[in-house]
Every structure is written in structure tokens, then in C-alpha cells.
Amino acid sequence: QVIELVQFLLVKDQKKIPIKRAEMLKNVIREYRDAYSEIVNKAGKTLKEVFGLQLVEIDSKRHIYILINNLPCTEGKYLCRDEEKEKMGLLLIILSFIFMKGNSVKDSALWEFLHLLRVYPGKPHPVFGDVRKLVTEEFVRQKYLEVTAIPLTDPQEFKYQWGPRAEQEISKKDVLNSVAKIQGKDPTFWASQYSEAEA
Amino acid sequence: ENREAVLNFKSNRLTEALEEANALFDGVSRAREAALDAQFLVLASNIGKEKANELHSEMSAFDSTAYAEDLLTFMGINRTEETDGDSEDDSGGFLPRDAWKKVGEEALKYFRRAPVFHFMLGSFKSEPPVPKQRIERQKKASRGKAKQAMPAQLKKMEESHQEATEKEVERILRILQTYFENDPNIPISFFDFVIDPNSFARTVENMFHVSFLIRDGLARIKLDEDELPVIEPTKPSGGAEEDSRPGARNQVIIRLDQREWK
Numbered sequence: 001q002v003i004e005l006v007q008f009l010l011v012k013d014q015k016k017i018p019i020k021r022a023e024m025l026k027n028v029i030r031e032y033r034d035a036y037s038e039i040v041n042k043a044g045k046t047l048k049e050v051f052g053l054q055l056v057e058i059d060s061k062r063h064i065y066i067l068i069n070n071l072p073c074t075e076g077k078y079l080c081r082d083e084e085k086e087k088m089g090l091l092l093i094i095l096s097f098i099f100m101k102g103n104s105v106k107d108s109a110l111w112e113f114l115h116l117l118r119v120y121p122g123k124p125h126p127v128f129g130d131v132r133k134l135v136t137e138e139f140v141r142q143k144y145l146e147v148t149a150i151p152l153t154d155p156q157e158f159k160y161q162w163g164p165r166a167e168q169e170i171s172k173k174d175v176l177n178s179v180a181k182i183q184g185k186d187p188t189f190w191a192s193q194y195s196e197a198e199a
Numbered sequence: 200e201n202r203e204a205v206l207n208f209k210s211n212r213l214t215e216a217l218e219e220a221n222a223l224f225d226g227v228s229r230a231r232e233a234a235l236d237a238q239f240l241v242l243a244s245n246i247g248k249e250k251a252n253e254l255h256s257e258m259s260a261f262d263s264t265a266y267a268e269d270l271l272t273f274m275g276i277n278r279t280e281e282t283d284g285d286s287e288d289d290s291g292g293f294l295p296r297d298a299w300k301k302v303g304e305e306a307l308k309y310f311r312r313a314p315v316f317h318f319m320l321g322s323f324k325s326e327p328p329v330p331k332q333r334i335e336r337q338k339k340a341s342r343g344k345a346k347q348a349m350p351a352q353l354k355k356m357e358e359s360h361q362e363a364t365e366k367e368v369e370r371i372l373r374i375l376q377t378y379f380e381n382d383p384n385i386p387i388s389f390f391d392f393v394i395d396p397n398s399f400a401r402t403v404e405n406m407f408h409v410s411f412l413i414r415d416g417l418a419r420i421k422l423d424e425d426e427l428p429v430i431e432p433t434k435p436s437g438g439a440e441e442d443s444r445p446g447a448r449n450q451v452i453i454r455l456d457q458r459e460w461k
Contacts, residue, residue, distance in 0.1 A: 013313055013315070014315050016315075053313045067313040068311050068312065068313050069310075069311040069312055069313050069314070070311075080307070080314065080315065082300055082303075084303075084315070085299075085300050085303030085304060085306075085307060086299040086300055086302075086303045087303070088303050088306040088307055088310060088312070089299050089300070089301070089302030089303030089304075089305070089306045090299065090302070090303075091306065092302065092305070092306035092309065092310070093270065093302065093306075096266075097263060097266070100261040100263075100266070101261060101263070113263050113267065116263075116264060116267035116268075116271075117267055117270060117271065118294065127298075127299045128299075152241060152245060153245075168311070169310045169311045169312055170309050170310050170311065171309075174309040175309070177309075178305065178306075178309060179266065181305075182266070182269045182270055182273050183265065183266060183269045184269070190261060193261070
């Protein structure tokens with residue numbers, strides 16, 4: 001059962017959409033419900049020792065899991081398709097913007113910023129296609145971004161924050177460092193962000 | 200609409216707006232205007248809350264415009280001298296094709312992202328229809344050939360069998376005809392004809408062969424006065440026509456086991 005669960009998790013992770021406990025129970029564990037936690041623990045161990053991946057529960061109430069990389073980031077090449085690379089680039093920029101702006105931005109502010117990078121919500125992008133869909137649906141479903149409605153706004157406005165997957169996969173410190181690198185400044189230039197990242 | 204401008208923590212616009220509203224309220228006499236005023240207050244308080252938030256976390260100002268500019272530089276933008284007025288390129292210049300890839304490579308260094316899992320030989324989901332068809336066709340092709348080799352052999356065997364059967368049938372027909380010649384118009388008792396007193400198996404075989412004669416219309420079975428089946432060869436001429444009438448054929452089912460035979 002453990003091996004089946006490991007395979008199930010690896011395949012499910014392809015789309016980077018978080019995995020629910022219910023799905024695991026229904027598709028893999030089935031009759032062995034009682035041994036559920038033991039199986040999950042063993043699967044997590046296998047994932048760590050064999051694949052260098054970590055099974056993390058991002059929602060302890062609803063029991064939702066993701067897979068992240070357990071190994072330290074290496075300077076070497078990370079093998080993946082160009083499409084994935086480009087999306088991660090956009091994501092990093094968005095996450096950086098959110099963090100540097102105090103961990104929460106309004107959707108209008110986000111799009112205003114992306115305009116400066118020639119990325120427009122209404123216009124198909126040569127690299128990303130339907131950017132609005134990518135940001136508001138894909139990144140949100142994958143739990144990289146979290147979007148909440150701002151009350152009492154007419155027309156309805158939303159705010160964007162880091163999602164639980166982003167919290168697990170990347171650190172504020174790394175984000176600040178990347179911003180500092182791009183701008184050719186020292187991270188301590190932004191004092192409050194720096195202290196938050198170091199915390 | 201000017202939310203961003205108002206939010207800029209350096210501006211006093213919110214205060215100004217509030218003061219203006221205050222002054223206007225003195226002139227309010229109708230309920231509708233009061234409602235509008237209340238709405239304005241709600242909006243103003245929201246903005247006030249946001250400003251307070253921003254004050255709290257934005258002790259170090261982050262200039263997103265500068266960040267964007269630096270990003271474009273990082274992506275390798277080619278800044279041209281001319282600025283086209285109507286194009287969407289705000290700052291002029293265009294991005295190279297690998298602009299976002301560059302950012303992506305930088306980004307991947309920071310993300311602890313689990314590599315996406317791929318089956319080495321390709322995943323099942325997208326491919327099955329094509330290879331399966333090919334495999335099936337190949338299988339069918341090879342199977343066809345194998346079968347053809349076999350049937351060729353089998354056919355030969357079957358033919359020899361058939362020939363044997365036909366020969367037997369013919370032999371029996373001749374015997375029947377010979378008997379009949381001796382006693383024309385007297386049909387022979389079926390049982391007398393087929394039963395071999397010495398062998399049950401032969402008896403069955405005889406019945407089997409006789410059934411061919413009947414089927415082909417070369418012989419006929421009738422029931423005589425004693426309700427016993429009798430057999431007689433059919434006349435060659437005109438026989439075919441007669442027998443093509445629907446009711447002409449009779450079917451007799453005879454059960455014979457060893458005890459009865461004895």
C-alpha cells in the first residue's frame with residue numbers, strides 16, 4: 001500500500017494541485033483505512049529517502065497535502081521544461097511584489113505593476129497566454145497565491161497574498177535577496193522587509 | 200478611482216476629502232443626501248484602514264516602478280532610441296524571446312519545488328490511443344499470417360475427412376440402391392439397413408451417413424404402417440423438383456443407445 005500511495009502522490013503532484021486526504025483514501029488506501037496514518041507516514045519517509053521530497057500538510061483541518069523538494073537548492077541546473085521555468089519566473093516576481101509591499105496587495109495594484117513588465121490581464125501574452133487565468137486560477141489552485149475578496153468594495157476588489165505552497169517552497173529571505181540582486185542593492189536597504197525576512 | 204493616489208501615505212487627500220464632506224454636510228437637508236454622506240464615510244474609513252495598514256508595514260518604501268525597470272534590464276531588454284507613441288511599450292524597447300526564461304532560471308534557484316514526475320518511457324495518459332492501435336494492428340497482421348498457415352494444414356485434413364465421409368455416403372447410397380433394385384417399391388426398414396449387429400459404433404456411423412443422403416434428397420425416410428421408419432432411394436429424375444417443395448422434407452430424430460441396439 002505504501003508503494004501505491006507513493007506512486008499516487010507522485011503522479012498527482014504533476015499538476016501541482018494539492019492532494020486531499022479523501023482522494024488518498026478513496027484511490028489507494030481503501031480497505032486499509034485504519035492504518036491510514038501509518039501508511040502516510042511510511043510513504044512520507046519513502047518520499048524523503050528515495051526521492052528527496054517532503055510531504056507537507058498545508059491544511060490540518062481539511063487534510064490537504066503537497067509535495068516539496070527536501071534537498072537544499074543547488075546552484076546547478078534544475079531540469080524542467082521552459083514553460084514551467086517561465087511560469088516560475090512570473091510567480092517569483094509576483095511573490096516578491098507582494099512581500100515587498102507588505103504581504104498583501106490589491107489586484108489593481110498587482111496588475112498595475114505587471115503592466116510595467118508588458119503583462120496585461122486583458123491581452124493574450126506571447127509567453128503566458130491568458131495571464132489573468134494563470135494568475136487568478138492556476139497559481140491560486142496550486143496554492144501559490146491566495147486571493148480574498150475585500151469587503152464593502154464596489155465593484156468587488158480582491159487582495160493577493162502568499163499561498164501556503166509558496167510559504168513552504170520559498171523563504172522571504174530568498175525573495176528579498178532576489179530583489180536585492182535584481183536592483184543591485186543590499187537587502188538591508190529595505191529595513192523592515194529585511195527584519196521580517198530574518199525573523 | 201483615485202484610490203492609489205489617496206493611499207500614497209504622503210498625501211493628505213483623505214483628510215482634505217473628509218474636511219470637504221464635513222463642510223458639505225452642513226448644507227444637507229434631505230435624507231438621500233444624508234445617505235450619500237454615510238456611504239462616503241464608509242468608503243473613507245476603508246481607505247483610512249488601508250492607509251493605516253500600509254503605514255505599519257511599509258516603513259521602508261518599496262519603489263515598484265524601479266523594480267520593474269530593473270527586472271526588464273535583467274531580462275535583457277533592448278532599449279531603442281525611438282519611442283512609438285501608440286504602442287503599448289511604455290518605456291520603448293522590446294523584450295527578447297528568452298526574457299522570461301531568464302527570470303525563471305533565477306527563480307528556480309529559490310523554489311523548493313518538487314520536480315514534476317514523469318514516467319521515463321512517457322506517461323500513459325496522453326499516449327495510449329496511438330501506440331495501442333499500432334500494436335493491435337500489428338498483432339492482427341501477425342496473427343492473420345499464423346492462422347493462414349494453420350488453416351492451410353487443417354483444410355487438407357478436413358478435406359480428407361470430408362472425402363472419406365462422402366465416399367462412405369456414396370457407398371451406402373449404392374448399397375441402398377442395390378437393395379432396392381432387387382425389391383423395387385419396397386422400402387427397406389431403416390433399422391435393418393443401418394444396424395450393424397456387431398458394432399454399435401458402426402451403427403451410429405451408418406446412421407450418420409444415411410442422414411447425409413436424406414439431407415441431400417438422395418434418399419427418403421417414411422413411416423410405414425407399423426410406425427417404423429423405412430428408407431428408400433429417391434428417383435433421380437424429378438426428384439429434385441419434388442423435394443424442393445417446402446413440406447417435402449421430413450425430419451426424423453432417432454434415439455439409439457447401446458441397450459436398445461442390443
